Amino acid sequence: SSSSLISQLVRSHLRSVSGYRPGSQPPPGSPVLKLNTNENPYPPSPRVLEALHHLDAEHLRRYPDASAQIFREAAGHLHQVDPDWVIVGNGSDHLLSLIMAAFVDAGDRLVYPWPTYALYPTLADLQGAQKQAVPFPKTFDLPVQALLQARGKVTLVAAPASPSGTAIALADLEQLAQRVSGLLVIDEAYGDFAPSSALALVRASERVVLLRTLSKGYSLAGLRLGYAIAQPPVIQALNQVKDSYSLDAIATLLGTAAIQDQDHLGRNVEKVRRSRQWLAQQLQRLGCQVWPSVTNFLLVRPPVDAEQLMLDLKARDIYVRYFALPDLEDKLRITVGTDAQNALLCGVLADLIS
Numbered sequence: 001s002s003s004s005l006i007s008q009l010v011r012s013h014l015r016s017v018s019g020y021r022p023g024s025q026p027p028p029g030s031p032v033l034k035l036n037t038n039e040n041p042y043p044p045s046p047r048v049l050e051a052l053h054h055l056d057a058e059h060l061r062r063y064p065d066a067s068a069q070i071f072r073e074a075a076g077h078l079h080q081v082d083p084d085w086v087i088v089g090n091g092s093d094h095l096l097s098l099i100m101a102a103f104v105d106a107g108d109r110l111v112y113p114w115p116t117y118a119l120y121p122t123l124a125d126l127q128g129a130q131k132q133a134v135p136f137p138k139t140f141d142l143p144v145q146a147l148l149q150a151r152g153k154v155t156l157v158a159a160p161a162s163p164s165g166t167a168i169a170l171a172d173l174e175q176l177a178q179r180v181s182g183l184l185v186i187d188e189a190y191g192d193f194a195p196s197s198a199l200a201l202v203r204a205s206e207r208v209v210l211l212r213t214l215s216k217g218y219s220l221a222g223l224r225l226g227y228a229i230a231q232p233p234v235i236q237a238l239n240q241v242k243d244s245y246s247l248d249a250i251a252t253l254l255g256t257a258a259i260q261d262q263d264h265l266g267r268n269v270e271k272v273r274r275s276r277q278w279l280a281q282q283l284q285r286l287g288c289q290v291w292p293s294v295t296n297f298l299l300v301r302p303p304v305d306a307e308q309l310m311l312d313l314k315a316r317d318i319y320v321r322y323f324a325l326p327d328l329e330d331k332l333r334i335t336v337g338t339d340a341q342n343a344l345l346c347g348v349l350a351d352l353i354s
């Protein structure tokens with residue numbers, strides 16, 4: 001059949017690789033309460049929609065600025081780095097792909113603590129790279145020595161961690177940065193919610209790449225805008241493998257408006273923090289174990305079977321993420337919603353758990 005013809009044409013190392021699948025997407029307009037992909041429940045800065053209204057036909061007729069200069073200048077200003085230390089992408093997922101394309105040959109080893117963002121092993125498979133998952137302890141403290149011993153071409157650490165939502169100690173990242181072989185990628189997708197950033201490590205080491213996204217703290221997952229901060233040699237290598245126009249004119253303009261409104265970000269993050277605290281307390285009252293999160297989601301071990309609970313919630317139009325974790329203690333990862341959404345969730349959970 002034609003499909004077997006095409007499967008013969010697909011690059012051989014890809015035939016056994018299944019691509020990354022994010023959490024289920026309910027059909028548009030459905031009443032689902034979607035707490036499975038860590039979107040921010042609160043709206044982005046009003047300046048983002050204002051910028052949208054200021055877009056004119058010229059912005060769309062012409063190619064966008066290939067380097068997204070205005071965004072890189074705003075990001076450079078925000079983080080106190082030169083714009084030449086910044087590169088933008090279509091979400092931070094895109095920057096992870098650029099890192100693979102620029103630095104990882106077939107057979108090179110990708111190293112990461114596990115469990116983590118499930119895209120990392122998929123990227124290794126797609127690249128034909130080796131991968132080494134170094135187990136986290138139950139506390140999700142970074143296993144620094146084991147990560148160093150794995151000697152990766154690229155070592156990837158999500159900080160704050162996912163799915164735990166816990167902070168990664170800066171001292172651990174610093175040790176890793178000082179002694180790592182190859183490149184150290186610190187994925188701060190949830191960094192806007194966290195009390196600290198590893199930015200200083202980028203200044204101290206050519207090997208460190210920091211990833212940030214507008215998808216979480218800035219409530220712009222639909223815009224697809226992420227950026228990397230690193231010293232110029234890394235940025236140049238990433239630019240070499242990037243498409244000419246990886247960031248469209250709309251994302252460049254709207255993303256710039258978003259990061260220029262730090263007051264909105266601060267209020268947004270504070271609301272999420274308060275909602276998170278309330279949700280964590282209620283979940284504990286229902287007999288759940290809850291990891292100490294610095295993000296907009298919670299890792300939760302319920303007092304009943306986690307997979308069944310996920311399915312029961314889904315049957316009631318509430319989506320959460322299920323993780324079959326290696327220590328056999330299956331868990332749920334629940335995005336913090338608005339206060340009303342969290343109350344609804346807890347009401348349903350009270351029914352299902354009792």
Ligand code: PMP
Binds near residue numbers: 091093212213215225
């Ligand atoms: N890193 C981590 C740890 C994430 O959880 C996510 C989003 N799920 C991303 C990166 C990608 O974010 P985006 O592509 O939306 O910037």
